[in-house]
Amino acid sequence: NAGVTQTPKFRVLKTGQSMTLLCAQDMNHEYMYWYRQDPGMGLRLIHYSVGEGTTAKGEVPDGYNVSRLKKQNFLLGLESAAPSQTSVYFCASREGLAFTDTQYFGPGTRLTVL
Amino acid sequence: AQSVTQLDSQVPVFEEAPVELRCNYSSSVSVYLFWYVQYPNQGLQLLLKYLSGSTLVESINGFEAEFNKSQTSFHLRKPSVHISDTAEYFCAVSDAGNMLTFGGGTRLMVKP
Numbered sequence: 001n002a003g004v005t006q007t008p009k010f011r012v013l014k015t016g017q018s019m020t021l022l023c024a025q026d027m028n029h030e031y032m033y034w035y036r037q038d039p040g041m042g043l044r045l046i047h048y049s050v051g052e053g054t055t056a057k058g059e060v061p062d063g064y065n066v067s068r069l070k071k072q073n074f075l076l077g078l079e080s081a082a083p084s085q086t087s088v089y090f091c092a093s094r095e096g097l098a099f100t101d102t103q104y105f106g107p108g109t110r111l112t113v114l
Numbered sequence: 115a116q117s118v119t120q121l122d123s124q125v126p127v128f129e130e131a132p133v134e135l136r137c138n139y140s141s142s143v144s145v146y147l148f149w150y151v152q153y154p155n156q157g158l159q160l161l162l163k164y165l166s167g168s169t170l171v172e173s174i175n176g177f178e179a180e181f182n183k184s185q186t187s188f189h190l191r192k193p194s195v196h197i198s199d200t201a202e203y204f205c206a207v208s209d210a211g212n213m214l215t216f217g218g219g220t221r222l223m224v225k226p
Contacts, residue, residue: 004157031212033213040123040218040219041218042118042120042204042216042217042218042219043158043204043216044216045213045214048212048213050212056212058213059213090157090158092157092158100146100163100165100208102160102163103158103160103214105157105158105159106157107155107156107157108156108157
């Protein structure tokens with residue numbers, strides 16, 4: 001099993017450009033999450049999904065959109081990138097039936113917005 | 115609302131010395147506590163978690179953490195660290211909902 005994978009690993013954007021980050025998991029997990037990691041601030045939740053076709057806002061959703069058309073994939077979109085969105089983005093998945101279940105993280109995507 | 119404070123952003127320590135990484139939380143309801151570890155250039159991995167029962171929980175690689183409800187703390191300890199323990203450690207809290215709230219992280223730097 002590959003676990004949780006993220007595409008791409010690195011990306012540089014200019015202000016105003018758009019892009020989509022792809023997260024894929026092969027563990028048949030119901031719950032999926034997108035976080036951003038900034039120095040000294042830990043991980044902050046952007047959006048999450050409790051199942052195929054559902055999404056919900058997290059702590060810092062502004063400027064991002066998500067879609068969960070297939071159970072195994074969770075897409076994070078930036079419609080008009082801003083320098084404040086320079087960050088490392090992590091996707092995670094959780095089996096879902098118990099809130100105490102472990103979250104499994106992908107390796108991250110490092111995004112720089114110039 | 116819940117929050118997590120990790121009091122030290124960096125902890126330098128010599129190899130084979132003991133270490134304590136501090137974590138305090140605030141929440142108005144019962145909480146469940148986690149420590150995650152992030153090795154360089156990798157995603158986070160679960161190190162240990164407290165759900166209920168014994169307040170002392172252990173990981174397979176020698177770390178332990180103690181849940182202290184009166185002090186709202188969940189400090190992580192190891193009696194003797196190795197170079198391979200160099201990583202960033204995150205404390206997190208769940209209130210039985212869908213989300214985890216993470217602290218700012220503590221970078222453990224083990225020196226030879």
